[in-house]
Amino acid sequence: MSVLHLTSDNFEREVIKSDIPVMIDFWANWCMPCKMMSPIVDEIAKEMEGKVKVAKVNIDEEQALTLKYGIMSIPTFVVIKNGNVVNQSIGMQDKQELLKLLGI
């Protein structure tokens, strides 16, 4: 599955009510580290299809979501299970570290 782009409109449905864990990548176009993380995030989305939903929030466009999750640095990766934040990590990291964040 490709990476899902979250907005305030689809957030409730895609994240809060999701049956499977969701990993959200908070990013921005001008953030080089975020761009460099993108291929890894895409890879996880493909490999974890059906087990984990991988999504992105563009912090320029979705400031309410950014504020709601207290994001103050990007990239930030947040894992949400049953509507609650269960894990969070800041900055660039390799695939293994992201998988660890997901508890895999």
Next chain:
Amino acid sequence: MYDVIIIGSGPAGISASLYTIRANLKVCIISKNESVLEKAEKIENYYGFPKGISGNVLNSRGTEQAKNLGVDIINDEVVNIKYEKNFIVETVNSRYEGKVVIIATGKSRKSPSIKGIKELEGKGISYCAICDAFFYKGKEVGVLGNGNYAIHEAKELLPVAKKVTIYTNGKKPIENRDEELNVDFVEDEIKEIKGTNKVESIEFFSGEKRNIDGIFIAEGIASSGDLAKKMGVMLKGKEIIVNENMMTNIPGIFACGDCTGGLLQISKAVYEGTKAGLSAISYIRNKKG
């Protein structure tokens, strides 16, 4: 416009320059920091010096060798690397454009050990103004540091934040700075950075306390890790991750020497500088083709 910009003039950076300049490329080395090598009183375990050699002499011989071959040695402090068609290396006094950047700035310093910094990372403590300034629109922020790098980070924050203060933590701020810089300097020694879910205040040993929304760490000269982070170069801890060709995850950015971890030895730095130089040559040639 350079083919190769090397940051750092220790054994790794110099070795990379020797190979790239001899391949007929236009090469510069930008360096400001005093290398660890210069401080080594006597080196007795490096090939070819039966009586040992002082680090200072070895270092100046390397620099002389590079200079004689036509490498531009630029004495300036690098504060940022960015990408605009080519790589742009910004220094205190100028900016340089290059097709390839080789980071050879030595081992990153330890993070400052002020209480609260580790705990509040990403919650108001940041290591990259250009990445995180956005989150401090209209807020009061501090920069921890006392040199040009701190001033560079403060300048990135000024257009966004309501107020920017540089906290030198007991050190003297550098002289000859831009007089129009709209930044206060506080020289008191810092006791703790406080906050529950995010940075709320900064406390000094003097007993004084200030409310603040965020603190950007920019002590001393920008380290390899600091520069890498701005570009999105992958790190493991503070060490730059490279492949067998000394290339980072960003095509065209190489790293070599102590900044990649492993043995902190001249022989290792020379090997990695050589490898980075040779890889940079083939990278540039393949790109042309």
